[in-house]
Amino acid sequence: MTLKERLGRLGRTEAANGYLLVSPTALYALLLLAVPLATILAFSFWTQNYLDIDTTLTLKNYQEAFGEPLYRQLMLRSLMISGAVTLATVLTAFPIAYFVSFHVPQSRKSLWIFLITIPFWTSYLIRVFLWKVILGYNGVLNATLQGAGLIDEPLTFILYNANAVVITLAHAFAPFAILPIFVALEKIDRSLLEASQDLGENRLTTFLRVTLPLAMPGVVAAVLIVFIPTIGDYVTPRLVGGPNGLMIANMIQTQFLKLNNAPLGAALAVIAMLLVGAISLIFVGLNRRFLRGPK
Amino acid sequence: MRGGWLRIYALSYLVFLYAPIALLPIFAFNDGTVIAFPLRGFTLQWFSELTQIPALHTAVANSLMIAVITALVSTLLGICAARAAARYDFPGKRGIMGFIMLPLVLPEIIVAVSLLVVLLQIGIRLSAVTVILGHVLICTPFCIAILNSSFQNLDKSLEEAAFDLGETRLSTFRLITLPLVMPGIISSLLIAFTISLDEFIIAFFLTGNEPTLPVYLWGQLRFPQKIPVVMALGTLLVALSVLLLTLAEYFRRRGIARTGGKDTGGFL
Amino acid sequence: MTRPIITLRDVQKYYGDYHALRGITAEIGEGEFFSLLGPSGCGKTTLLRTIAGFEDITSGAVLLDGQPMEGVPANRRPTNMVFQSYAIFPHLSVAENVGFGLRRRTDLDRRAKQTLVEEALTMVGLGGYGARAAHALSGGQRQRVALARALILKPKVLLLDEPLSALDKKLREQMQFELRRLQRQVGITFVLVTHDQEEALIMSDRVAVMFEGQIAQLDSPQNLYRRPLNRQVADFIGVMNFLPATVSVEDGQGINADVAGLGRAVIDPEQAPGGATSGAACVGIRPEMMSILYENEQTDRRIAEGVVEERAYYGDMTYYDVRLDGIEKPVTISMKNIVGRPVLDRGTATRVSWDARSLVLFNAA
Numbered sequence: 001m002t003l004k005e006r007l008g009r010l011g012r013t014e015a016a017n018g019y020l021l022v023s024p025t026a027l028y029a030l031l032l033l034a035v036p037l038a039t040i041l042a043f044s045f046w047t048q049n050y051l052d053i054d055t056t057l058t059l060k061n062y063q064e065a066f067g068e069p070l071y072r073q074l075m076l077r078s079l080m081i082s083g084a085v086t087l088a089t090v091l092t093a094f095p096i097a098y099f100v101s102f103h104v105p106q107s108r109k110s111l112w113i114f115l116i117t118i119p120f121w122t123s124y125l126i127r128v129f130l131w132k133v134i135l136g137y138n139g140v141l142n143a144t145l146q147g148a149g150l151i152d153e154p155l156t157f158i159l160y161n162a163n164a165v166v167i168t169l170a171h172a173f174a175p176f177a178i179l180p181i182f183v184a185l186e187k188i189d190r191s192l193l194e195a196s197q198d199l200g201e202n203r204l205t206t207f208l209r210v211t212l213p214l215a216m217p218g219v220v221a222a223v224l225i226v227f228i229p230t231i232g233d234y235v236t237p238r239l240v241g242g243p244n245g246l247m248i249a250n251m252i253q254t255q256f257l258k259l260n261n262a263p264l265g266a267a268l269a270v271i272a273m274l275l276v277g278a279i280s281l282i283f284v285g286l287n288r289r290f291l292r293g294p295k
Numbered sequence: 296m297r298g299g300w301l302r303i304y305a306l307s308y309l310v311f312l313y314a315p316i317a318l319l320p321i322f323a324f325n326d327g328t329v330i331a332f333p334l335r336g337f338t339l340q341w342f343s344e345l346t347q348i349p350a351l352h353t354a355v356a357n358s359l360m361i362a363v364i365t366a367l368v369s370t371l372l373g374i375c376a377a378r379a380a381a382r383y384d385f386p387g388k389r390g391i392m393g394f395i396m397l398p399l400v401l402p403e404i405i406v407a408v409s410l411l412v413v414l415l416q417i418g419i420r421l422s423a424v425t426v427i428l429g430h431v432l433i434c435t436p437f438c439i440a441i442l443n444s445s446f447q448n449l450d451k452s453l454e455e456a457a458f459d460l461g462e463t464r465l466s467t468f469r470l471i472t473l474p475l476v477m478p479g480i481i482s483s484l485l486i487a488f489t490i491s492l493d494e495f496i497i498a499f500f501l502t503g504n505e506p507t508l509p510v511y512l513w514g515q516l517r518f519p520q521k522i523p524v525v526m527a528l529g530t531l532l533v534a535l536s537v538l539l540l541t542l543a544e545y546f547r548r549r550g551i552a553r554t555g556g557k558d559t560g561g562f563l
Numbered sequence: 564m565t566r567p568i569i570t571l572r573d574v575q576k577y578y579g580d581y582h583a584l585r586g587i588t589a590e591i592g593e594g595e596f597f598s599l600l601g602p603s604g605c606g607k608t609t610l611l612r613t614i615a616g617f618e619d620i621t622s623g624a625v626l627l628d629g630q631p632m633e634g635v636p637a638n639r640r641p642t643n644m645v646f647q648s649y650a651i652f653p654h655l656s657v658a659e660n661v662g663f664g665l666r667r668r669t670d671l672d673r674r675a676k677q678t679l680v681e682e683a684l685t686m687v688g689l690g691g692y693g694a695r696a697a698h699a700l701s702g703g704q705r706q707r708v709a710l711a712r713a714l715i716l717k718p719k720v721l722l723l724d725e726p727l728s729a730l731d732k733k734l735r736e737q738m739q740f741e742l743r744r745l746q747r748q749v750g751i752t753f754v755l756v757t758h759d760q761e762e763a764l765i766m767s768d769r770v771a772v773m774f775e776g777q778i779a780q781l782d783s784p785q786n787l788y789r790r791p792l793n794r795q796v797a798d799f800i801g802v803m804n805f806l807p808a809t810v811s812v813e814d815g816q817g818i819n820a821d822v823a824g825l826g827r828a829v830i831d832p833e834q835a836p837g838g839a840t841s842g843a844a845c846v847g848i849r850p851e852m853m854s855i856l857y858e859n860e861q862t863d864r865r866i867a868e869g870v871v872e873e874r875a876y877y878g879d880m881t882y883y884d885v886r887l888d889g890i891e892k893p894v895t896i897s898m899k900n901i902v903g904r905p906v907l908d909r910g911t912a913t914r915v916s917w918d919a920r921s922l923v924l925f926n927a928a
Contacts, residue, residue, distance in 0.1 A: 021383065037405075040408065099302065126319070130318055460643065
């Protein structure tokens with residue numbers, strides 16, 4: 001056996017062990033994720049007539065998805081709502097992450113993080129429903145305010161519209177935003193802050209010139225982690241969104257289950273994925289440039 | 296005092312996080328069908344009603360079965376992948392692992408519809424099995440995330456030492472690896488169980504004639520007169536989640552203490 | 564050397580394209596305390612792990628007690644290892660750790676195993692610690708448990724991977740002494756990997772100095788220090804001054820060298836372990852082989868003139884950088900601080916004495 005052959009053999013055994021061990025999981029993901037996603041992509045170029053699928057390739061679904069004002073409006077609204085949720089969540093989350101990282105003693109940080117994550121793990125459906133109960137026409141907020149004599153008529157601008165969706169989603173995704181920012185802040189070497197103050201910056205300028213830039217990767221991660229799932233959220237718009245708070249996921253569901261137009265639903269799903277992907281890439285790219293920039 | 300203002304903000308944020316959940320027990324024990332303050336009085340009626348709904352019981356049993364199987368399968372798949380990632384180097388590792396973790400960042404509705412389309416195309420009848428298939432897919436990345444830290448924290452020389460002292464690879468895994476990653480495995484099981492029990496969208500799309508608990512719940516939310524019962528049910532669910540999470544956190548910390556590592560934060 | 568217990572024949576190891584071991588050939592004797600010394604990345608740990616059976620070799624042969632080890636995994640080799648991190652199983656007690664390797668010994672009953680464990684613990688000075696939890700031990704105690712755990716199996720060879728690097732200085736010095744004592748007591752061959760030249764010199768019967776996957780010199784500590792084969796070895800072990808020299812080799816008359824700063828000298832061929840050829844060369848001299856002459860001190864050794872450029876006071880010693888007449892780069896000279904020897908100021912003109920027998924000749928500059 002030549003040296004090269006032996007090398008090849010050794011290389012294979014290490015790699016082969018890895019492949020062997022990862023293969024059940026990878027195979028599962030291949031069969032139940034890659035194949036379905038590919039199928040959806042294929043469907044989006046087909047058409048459906050009642051129950052028959054016509055597999056002639058066509059762009060008709062995409063033309064309809066982009067041409068029909070209803071779909072355009074839904075996509076735009078999904079983006080707007082997701083954007084608003086992301087902005088609200090990340091902005092309110094940052095001070096919390098900062099507080100836990102910089103003002104909570106080391107021994108109690110785990111407890112704080114645990115407290116912040118617990119609501120996330122409790123039933124999503126019930127949490128969303130609770131907001132409906134709180135914000136509704138006869139809900140806790142209105143009934144209580146009326147009972148206290150503060151308002152005469154129930155407030156109506158808080159339920160069954162986009163505002164309610166934003167509030168509910170911001171609440172649901174709070175831990176998702178806090179954790180990555182917290183992790184980024186924890187990684188900051190505290191002596192950097194002392195160095196900055198030693199070099200003449202005050203607390204505020206130190207925060208702006210040192211802490212914030214170093215926390216940026218966490219902020220970007222938080223943005224992505226909130227933005228991606230919210231744009232495809234189904235439950236919240238259905239429960240608290242009302243007719244003007246519906247989002248793209250609701251339309252995808254309608255196409256698949258109610259209108260029996262799987263190809264159009266598939267096209268909408270593909271477009272949603274592409275939108276999410278594109279915006280994610282923009283953010284990742286911005287983050288990279290941002291990190292490289294100051295050097 | 297900067298820290299002072301931040302502390303007040305942080306505490307009020309916690310109130311915002313917990314306020315909706317705090318309403319659950321309040322109205323679950325409230326003697327009135329309207330969910331509003333002031334409270335009417337104390338009752339256990341809504342809880343006792345829970346015991347008299349057969350459809351609910353079927354849904355709970357169904358959900359529990361699905362959650363247990365999902366937890367076992369996804370933890371097993373997670374162990375394979377996490378171990379492979381921690382121990383071996385192979386071409387395309389990042390790509391493969393990234394793909395397996397993809398469901399973490401994919402909107403669930405897309406996972407749900409794409410699975411639905413494929414299952415219908417190949418003519419598989421929707422049932423608890425199809426829900427399990429979907430749940431395993433989305434739970435596995437969470438399991439890997441938890442198990443990864445267990446396997447990465449495991450000092451490779453511990454396994455080498457056991458092997459060096461005469462054990463085989465298999466007995467090394469049994470005597471050293473497994474006991475040391477066991478806390479990670481338990482929290483992985485608990486997390487996957489919790490996610491599956493709570494998951495709605497995929498179950499909504501893939502369930503057949505036997506709804507899971509969230510799907511059943513979804514059906515009930517439309518009826519205002521059922522709200523107090525839903526509140527009672529929610530109270531129980533939240534209590535269960537908190538219990539499971541506390542257990543998971545306990546095992547995670549014990550695992551860290553055991554391997555002598557450092558606490559690096561929560562589950563995510 | 565005694566009967567060889569480890570034989571390495573042209574051992575080659577590749578990691579992908581990286582050539583980690585480039586033909587290692589050596590024999591390690593029975594009962595020897597042997598060290599593999601080198602900077603990080605030189606392949607010493609890789610070599611140790613190929614002996615243990617954790618790494619396959621690409622070509623060549625490893626023999627243990629005359630038996631070829633190809634295809635024999637670590638659990639069936641007559642070697643045991645003390646890991647750099649000690650690898651104490653955190654979920655087991657001290658006694659369970661030490662007795663770990665006895666699990667498969669069916670010829671021993673529980674009682675006999677317990678006795679062996681207690682003996683091993685006593686041997687490393689941890690008698691009575693058996694019931695303690697492993698993760699509650701200090702660094703030094705972990706090290707002792709690791710030793711007891713490996714020695715209890717009475718291996719033919721004990722492999723130690725930088726076992727002292729995690730300990731603080733005081734404890735390290737104490738453990739160096741104890742390891743040596745333990746090795747004499749059990750009579751087992753020890754192979755120690757270290758990057759600390761002092762440690763290797765203190766503890767070993769023989770040392771292999773490794774650079775870039777090759778053994779640069781394999782010798783006793785004294786020979787390594789006094790007659791390093793080349794400048795790289797000389798530089799790695801202790802401190803050595805290197806002075807440019809012009810050499811002419813004449814048969815039967817030794818080696819004539821014209822050394823910058825020192826002058827002409829005749830060098831014994833034994834002091835040119837790497838061989839000598841006429842032409843440009845380099846001469847090495849250790850700092851303690853030169854001394855500064857005080858006031859009217861007389862000597863029959865050779866003398867050079869110079870000026871103190873810098874000094875570093877170490878308490879027991881003072882190191883001087885002295886610029887000798889005729890060369891740019893100052894030489895380092897170490898002087899013991901004894902009564903009547905003041906520490907010289909910078910700028911002091913001094914005389915430096917030296918001896919041709921302490922020069923080492925290296926080929927090329």
